[in-house]
Structure formats: structure tokens, C-alpha cells
Amino acid sequence: MRAERSTGLDRVIGARSGKKFAEQLGIATAGELLGHFPRRYLARGELTPIRELPFDEDVTLMAQVVSSSTRRMNTRKGSITEVLVSDRPGQTNGPSTLSLTFFNGVKASRQLTRGVVAMFSGRVGMYRGRLQLTNPIYELLDPEELDAEAAAKLAGRPIPVYPATAAIPSWTIAKAMGTVLGAVDLSSVPESLPERLRRKYGLPSAAEAYRMIHVPENDAEWRIAQQRFRFEEALVLQTALARRRAQHAALPSRPSPARRGGLLDAFDRGLPFELTAGQRDVGEVLAHELSQPHPMNRLLQGEVGSGKTVVALRAMLQVVDDGGQAALLAPTEVLASQHYASIRATLGPLVREGLLGGAGDDGVEVALLTGSQSAGEKKRSLLAAASGQAGIVVGTHALLSEHVQFADLGLVVVDEQHRFGVEQRDALRAKSLATPHLLVMTATPIPRTVAMTVFGDLETSVLRELPAGRSPIATHTVGLVENPSWERRIWQRAREEVDAGRQVYVVCPTIGAGAGDEGDLDELDAATWGGSALAAPEPLQATSVSETAEQLATEPALAGIEVGVLHGRLDTEAKAAAMRRFAAGETGVLVATTVVEVGVDVPNATLMVILDADRFGIAQLHQLRGRVGRGGHAGTCLLVTRLEPGHPSRERLEAVAASTDGFELAQHDLEFRREGDILGASQSGRRSTLRLLRVLRDGDVIARAREDALELVADDPELERHPELAAAIADYLDPEREVFLERG
Incomplete structure (x- = not known):
């Protein structure tokens, strides 16, 4: 059977x-x-006998380990592992043996022990008159395969190398x-690719592809099979997104057409600056979509300081003009409070102070709702939202509580998309009878291929221009290993800024003082190391806020300057007080964790010192430095590291120092990280759901699949004529994994 x-x-x-x-x-x-x-795959072409190895050419051979030894190197740091192999069982010397050398080959020293059989590939070199391979790639094989018959069978055929574990090697x-x-x-394997698309791209059937990818006769076969499975994966993802978009577009929504002579017109007349061309263009798109009877579903991405909040506020005022309400969901209390204060300050005389009757031509009430508010403050905000008195409600996760109700919610704005899951967004959108419009904002630039894959169900708008008055930020890598005296110069530089009437941020990766965690770096591991070939930083003790604050309090260069502290473990009142004193200029230097990464706006801050900067990802470093140079004065960011020159993690610092273009850096980030958490693995606790598809490499495949998916869904919304594709979507994107579709 x-x-x-x-x-x-x-x-x-x-x-x-x-x-x-x-x-x-x-x-x-x-x-x-x-x-x-x-x-x-290994073994491109014939297996080469050791006695016939050609000098200075790439070879692949199968051999058994005769002996292995590891010793420390005398002239530099690290170890050297020397392995002697033979392709003739029983021979321990002579022309059928070969020396392999591995520098710092911890894995090789552990795996390549006497008797082990492996396939080795590398370039033949010479040492002391004998041929050898240096740092060859290798794959462990079944010891039973080391015979002439097995070698003849394997010769010329690609040998698949599978993702394996120590307990289950590839050959098993x-x-x-x-x-x-x-x-x-x-x-009998179901064919999820529609026949028309298989013919269009010349792809093999599923049955053929499985054979070709696991037991290929030649390199061409496994490459063709990979093309098929890569496109299939892209089509499944894009069809799921296209179907989600079509289902969402079919929902009823509350249309909010622009109204002349209302709050939005009054707001525009009172702006003390000109909107950029990008802000105007995006504003027109939002105005049109808000007026439609189906819900807007748009992603707005742009650099720190590109004016996303003003664009979002104009959209909120259009909804309020029509009698509706808007909610702004922020990830932290600091950011929610900043948004609340910023919106009120920007609206100026258009703010109404809790008058009954809701929003009107003469103003709009803005309410704040966070978890740490007093019972009385919460009650007032809840009543203002439920009665419709508050036209704009700003809040954190507290907005998602079942106790929060809205009279007529027409627009939901989500700031920093990657901090929220689909369940949280849907909880807020469910507080309205008609599906509210959705505007998602992110200050982390996203490469086109990533946006297409992860946010395929959202329309995307980009703000690339910076408003007039924003000064450039100079970024420098400060290596303390090669220049230990620079540490003192950092604090002298901070003194110069304070003496000039400016202020300084000092960012640390941990809180310290027994806080028992890694500070506010909730994304550190995945964002920096997930799915990457990079090694984690050297085991140096991470710099903490508490230790740094103590050090700076006695630093001669900063004598007489007040040093403040801000991190996520402080209570709300202490955090607010620390920010208030810094914003007022009473604190010259603020030592903080990444709690200042988003939303904190102190125009007078011009210098940011990031200690142990190698512990942060590219996106975080770019976000952090966007906190300085916001007030017309030039900004400077110092990326301080204790890693040695040449360490892989310093490449990220050099990339950030070399460019202020967030989209260029996002591309670098993707190259450094590979695909690790592109599809939300860091949030869901899983590895990437991608198998063969690679976002960076396969942008053209994703684009073709998207066009085909949109056509399929437009012609057959429920995929009734494509049950195998529908089943593949259900199998590949089960409910738990599907949350990545709305993660960033």
C-alpha cells in the first residue's frame, strides 16, 4: 500500500x-x-581522487578522517585544526592522504574525528611542499559510502545537503x-499551481519538482525545481494577501468626504510652514480614500522627521469635520504622551477643552488614554470617547480594553506598525459598526520587495523629503580598541555642546543596577542577529544606564552639568519628569535606553552618543540618531564600540555612518540580516516561514506572483476554481502563522 x-x-x-x-x-x-x-548541493562534476588532485583548482573529494589535532596559534589569536584524510580505507599515509587545515575551526575540531567520512570541497593549495585544502567546506556522509562503487555512483551527480542537526546529519x-x-x-501530490501559470513560466509539475530537488541527475534539475517551488511560495503568499485585500475592500466603511470651511481648512491656514510636495500628494490620496464607502488600508512610511504625523493629523481632521472620530494607537506611554502634546500644540487654538457637544467648526477635543492614568483621568477620557465629545483619542494598549467605546470611530492611525499584532489592531477596529479606515505609520524605511511581501494587503505611500529647517546629521564610528583615548574626548565633546546651549543624549543597551533584563531592547536579538550569518558580539559586559550615569556624575569634563536618567523601568511620573526637565533644558545630558528611539522630540538636542552601538540593529541606530538635529542646529551621532576592527558587527556601524538615506540602510539591513525575521519571526517566536523564497534576491519573482495573484483573485475571489491553491494557503498560512502578514 x-x-x-x-x-x-x-x-x-x-x-x-x-x-x-x-x-x-x-x-x-x-x-x-x-x-x-x-x-x-555538493559534487559539481567528477569526484577527484586524492592522488590526482590538481594544484590551485577547485575540487570535491570524498574521504575518511585518519587523524585530527587542534592547537593554539603562536603568532596570532585563535586556534588551528589539522585533519588528515584518506580516500582509501586503511591507508594512513602516502599519496592517498591529504592534509586539511581549519583556522578557528571549532566545528571542524568537534565533528571531524577519526573514522568520520565527509565530502570536502575547496581550492588545492601548497604548504611545505605538500598539497592541502585550507578551510574547505564539508558535509558529513554515511561511512558505508566510502567504497569504489559508491564513489562511482555519486560521481557527477549533485549531492543534496540538508538543514541538519548534530543528532541527524544530512546523510541520514x-x-x-x-x-x-x-x-x-x-x-497523487496536489498541484497547487494553476496549469495556466505552469505553462506560462515553463515550470515542472509538483511530482517532477519533488524528485528533481531531492535526487537531481544534474545541476539543471535542482535549479528548475527550486524555481518552481520559489514561485509557488511567492504565489501562495501573494494570493493570501490579495484575497485579504479583496475581502477587506468589500466591507462597508464610513465615508468621510472633505468639507470646505471646516477644521482642516482652518488648520491648513494656520500652519507656520509649507507642506512638502510629498505631504501634499499623500494628503490628496488619503482625502480621496477617506471619502469612499469601503475602508482605506494604507501604509505610510518615511524618514524620522519627514512629517508623517502632520499628514495623519490632517486625515484625522477630515474625519472629525464629517462628525466622526479618530484614534491614534501608540506603542508606549512616552510616545502616546508625546503625540498627545504634539497634536494639541500643532492644533493650537483649534483645541477645545472638554466642552460638551463634541467637535465643531470652532475646535476639536483631544483625549489621552493610558494604563497609568488615575481613575478620574481615565473616566473622563472614556466618557469623552464614548459620547463622541472627543474627536481625537490618543492612547496605548489601553485603547484596546473592552471598556473603551467610541460613538462613531471613522479612522484608526497606528504608529510604529511593528510593535502591534493583527489581533490588537482588529480589537480597535471592532469598536465601530462600520469598518474604520486604517492608516499605518512607520519611521523604519522598508525596501520595496519587503513591503510587497509583508504588506501586500496595504497600499503604500512614501515620504522621502525632509521639511525645511531639518539639519543633516553627521555620524561617526568611535572605536575604543584602536583609540582608547577617544573615550575622554567623547565627554569633552558633550561638554562643548552643553556650553553652546545644546543638549546631549547618551544611549545604553541595558538598564543595569539589578534590573534583571536587557533594558528596553525588546527587539535586540531578532532585529540584530535573527537569521544572520553574523556572530553575536564578544562576551563583553553591556554598558548600562545606571553605571554610565554614575560615571558621568564624576566625569571631570561634565562637572557642574545635570545628568538625567530615563528608562522603561521608571514609573510614569518619573519618566515624565525626566523628559520634562530635559525638554526644558534643565538637564544637559540624558542617559537613556532605547525608550527615546521614537516620538521623543527635543529640538535643542544636537549630540547623541550610543554606547556599545554594535549591540543595536541598523534600523534602531537610524531611528535613534533621528532624535538629534531637529531644531535647525546640526546634529552629530557617535557610534561607540569596544569591538576590534574587522569584527563583522562593525560593518553595520560603518554602513550607518556612511549614509543617512533610510531606504539605502534598510537594504543594507536586509543584506546583513538575510531573511531571519522579515516575516515576523521575532514577534511570533518562530523562524522565518520562508523556505526557498528570499526577499532580497527574488524581488522579480514576488512581483510576477503578485500580478498573477491579483488576477486570480479578481477572477475567482473565493478560489472556488482553484481548490488546491486555496488548500495550500490554508496549509502554509495556518492562523498562528498568518499574523506575519500584518507585521513589519
Whole structure:
């Protein structure tokens, strides 16, 4: 009896092996193993016998480890592992043996022990008159394969290398794959790609592709198979997004057409500056979409200081002019309070102070709702929202509470999209009878291919211009290993800024003083290291706010200057007081965590010192430095690191120092991080849901798939004529994983 894709793997390869695969790799069925694709292939061309190795050429050979030793290097830091291999079992010297050298090869020293068989690939070099391979790539093989017959069988054929673990090496997975391929009737595998699209792009069937990717006869076969599965993956994602967009567009919404002579016109007349061309263009798009009877669903991205908040405020006033309400959801109390104060200050005389009757031609009431407010303050804000008295309500997660009601919610603005999940956004949107319009803002620039993949159900607008009066920010990497005297110069530089009447931020990665966590870096691990080939920083003790504040209090260069402290563990009153004193100029230097990353606006701050900057991701560094140079004075950002020159993590610092273009940096970020958390893995606790598709490399594939998906959904919204594709979407994007579609 033939096995099905849904058959338990233990029934195909045995209970013991099946249990091991489930525990080690999370693979429980035959179909899941078929979807475990090779990460690369070895043996391009013939296997080369050791005795025939050509000098200075790339070779691939199969051999057994004869001996292995590791020692410390004398002339520089690190270790050297020397491995002797032979392709003739039993021979320990002579022309059938070869020396392999690995510098700092911890993995090689652990894996390449006596008796181990592996496939080695590298360029043949010479050392002391003998041929050798230096740092060759290798893949462990089944010891039974080291014979002439096996070598002849493998020669010339690509050998798949699978994502593996120490307990289940690649060759064990390959053996299990062979068993599954012999047991499963591949002709019965559902074909999720519509026949028309397979013909259009010349792609093989699912059955052919599974064989070609796991047991290819040549390199061309596995490349064709990868193309098929890559496009299939892109089509599944894009069809899911296109269907979500179509379903959302079909919902009823509250149209709010622009009205002449209302609050928006009065606001525009009172602006002390000219809107940029980008702000005007985006404003016209929003005005049109807000007037439609179906919900707007738009992503607004732009640099720090590009004027997103003014654009959002104008949209909110259009809704208020029509008698509706707008809600602004912010990720932190600091940011919510900043938005509340900024909106009120920007509106000026158009703010109404809690008068009954709601918004009108003469003004709008703005309410604030956060979790730490007093009972009386909360009660007043809740009543203002529920009665319609408040036209604009600003808040944190407290807005999502079941106790919060709105009289007529017409627009939801979400700031810093990546801090909120789909459930939280939907909770706010559910507080209105008709689906409210949605405007999502992010100050983290997103490359086009990422936006297309992650935000495919949102229309996207970009603000690239900076308003007049914003000064450029000079960014420098400060390496303390090669220049230890620069540490004292940093604080002298801070003194110069304060003496000139300016102010200074000092950002640290941790809180310290027994806080028991990594400060406010809630995105540090995934944003900086997730899915990356980079190593984590050296095991240096991270600089903390508490230690730095103590140090600066006794720093001679800063004598007489008040040093403030701000981090997420302070209570709301203490945080507000710290920000108030800094904004008023009473505090010359503010030592903080990344709580100042977004929303904090002190125009007089001109210098930012980021300690242990290598512990932050590119996006965070770019966001942080956007806090200075906001008031017409030139800004400076110092990226301080204790890592040695040449360390991979310093490449990110050099990239940030070399460019102030957020979109260029976002592309660098994607290149450094690979795909790790592009689809929300850091938020959902999973690795990336992508298998073969790579956002950076496959932008053209994603674009083609998007066009095809939009056409499919327009012609068949429920995919009734494409049940296999609908099933693939349901299988690939189960409800728990689907949240990535609305993450950034």
C-alpha cells in the first residue's frame, strides 16, 4: 500500500527514527519531510581522487578522517585544526592522504574525528611542499559510502545537503528522503499551481519538482525545481494577501468626504510652514480614500522627521469635520504622551477643552488614554470617547480594553506598525459598526520587495523629503580598541555642546543596577542577529544606564552639568519628569535606553552618543540618531564600540555612518540580516516561514506572483476554481502563522 503525504513519518521510516525526526527537526509526516528542501548541493562534476588532485583548482573529494589535532596559534589569536584524510580505507599515509587545515575551526575540531567520512570541497593549495585544502567546506556522509562503487555512483551527480542537526546529519536525512520518495505516490501530490501559470513560466509539475530537488541527475534539475517551488511560495503568499485585500475592500466603511470651511481648512491656514510636495500628494490620496464607502488600508512610511504625523493629523481632521472620530494607537506611554502634546500644540487654538457637544467648526477635543492614568483621568477620557465629545483619542494598549467605546470611530492611525499584532489592531477596529479606515505609520524605511511581501494587503505611500529647517546629521564610528583615548574626548565633546546651549543624549543597551533584563531592547536579538550569518558580539559586559550615569556624575569634563536618567523601568511620573526637565533644558545630558528611539522630540538636542552601538540593529541606530538635529542646529551621532576592527558587527556601524538615506540602510539591513525575521519571526517566536523564497534576491519573482495573484483573485475571489491553491494557503498560512502578514 502506497503512503500518502499525510502519513506519519514513523510509519514510513520506523518508529524510532520517526520520533527522532519529530523531536530534532519538527518533521512528523511524509509530506513535511518532502518539504524539507536541501540548502545546497555538493559534487559539481567528477569526484577527484586524492592522488590526482590538481594544484590551485577547485575540487570535491570524498574521504575518511585518519587523524585530527587542534592547537593554539603562536603568532596570532585563535586556534588551528589539522585533519588528515584518506580516500582509501586503511591507508594512513602516502599519496592517498591529504592534509586539511581549519583556522578557528571549532566545528571542524568537534565533528571531524577519526573514522568520520565527509565530502570536502575547496581550492588545492601548497604548504611545505605538500598539497592541502585550507578551510574547505564539508558535509558529513554515511561511512558505508566510502567504497569504489559508491564513489562511482555519486560521481557527477549533485549531492543534496540538508538543514541538519548534530543528532541527524544530512546523510541520514537523505536516506530517509529516499525511503519516503519510494513509498509516496508523487503523482497523487496536489498541484497547487494553476496549469495556466505552469505553462506560462515553463515550470515542472509538483511530482517532477519533488524528485528533481531531492535526487537531481544534474545541476539543471535542482535549479528548475527550486524555481518552481520559489514561485509557488511567492504565489501562495501573494494570493493570501490579495484575497485579504479583496475581502477587506468589500466591507462597508464610513465615508468621510472633505468639507470646505471646516477644521482642516482652518488648520491648513494656520500652519507656520509649507507642506512638502510629498505631504501634499499623500494628503490628496488619503482625502480621496477617506471619502469612499469601503475602508482605506494604507501604509505610510518615511524618514524620522519627514512629517508623517502632520499628514495623519490632517486625515484625522477630515474625519472629525464629517462628525466622526479618530484614534491614534501608540506603542508606549512616552510616545502616546508625546503625540498627545504634539497634536494639541500643532492644533493650537483649534483645541477645545472638554466642552460638551463634541467637535465643531470652532475646535476639536483631544483625549489621552493610558494604563497609568488615575481613575478620574481615565473616566473622563472614556466618557469623552464614548459620547463622541472627543474627536481625537490618543492612547496605548489601553485603547484596546473592552471598556473603551467610541460613538462613531471613522479612522484608526497606528504608529510604529511593528510593535502591534493583527489581533490588537482588529480589537480597535471592532469598536465601530462600520469598518474604520486604517492608516499605518512607520519611521523604519522598508525596501520595496519587503513591503510587497509583508504588506501586500496595504497600499503604500512614501515620504522621502525632509521639511525645511531639518539639519543633516553627521555620524561617526568611535572605536575604543584602536583609540582608547577617544573615550575622554567623547565627554569633552558633550561638554562643548552643553556650553553652546545644546543638549546631549547618551544611549545604553541595558538598564543595569539589578534590573534583571536587557533594558528596553525588546527587539535586540531578532532585529540584530535573527537569521544572520553574523556572530553575536564578544562576551563583553553591556554598558548600562545606571553605571554610565554614575560615571558621568564624576566625569571631570561634565562637572557642574545635570545628568538625567530615563528608562522603561521608571514609573510614569518619573519618566515624565525626566523628559520634562530635559525638554526644558534643565538637564544637559540624558542617559537613556532605547525608550527615546521614537516620538521623543527635543529640538535643542544636537549630540547623541550610543554606547556599545554594535549591540543595536541598523534600523534602531537610524531611528535613534533621528532624535538629534531637529531644531535647525546640526546634529552629530557617535557610534561607540569596544569591538576590534574587522569584527563583522562593525560593518553595520560603518554602513550607518556612511549614509543617512533610510531606504539605502534598510537594504543594507536586509543584506546583513538575510531573511531571519522579515516575516515576523521575532514577534511570533518562530523562524522565518520562508523556505526557498528570499526577499532580497527574488524581488522579480514576488512581483510576477503578485500580478498573477491579483488576477486570480479578481477572477475567482473565493478560489472556488482553484481548490488546491486555496488548500495550500490554508496549509502554509495556518492562523498562528498568518499574523506575519500584518507585521513589519
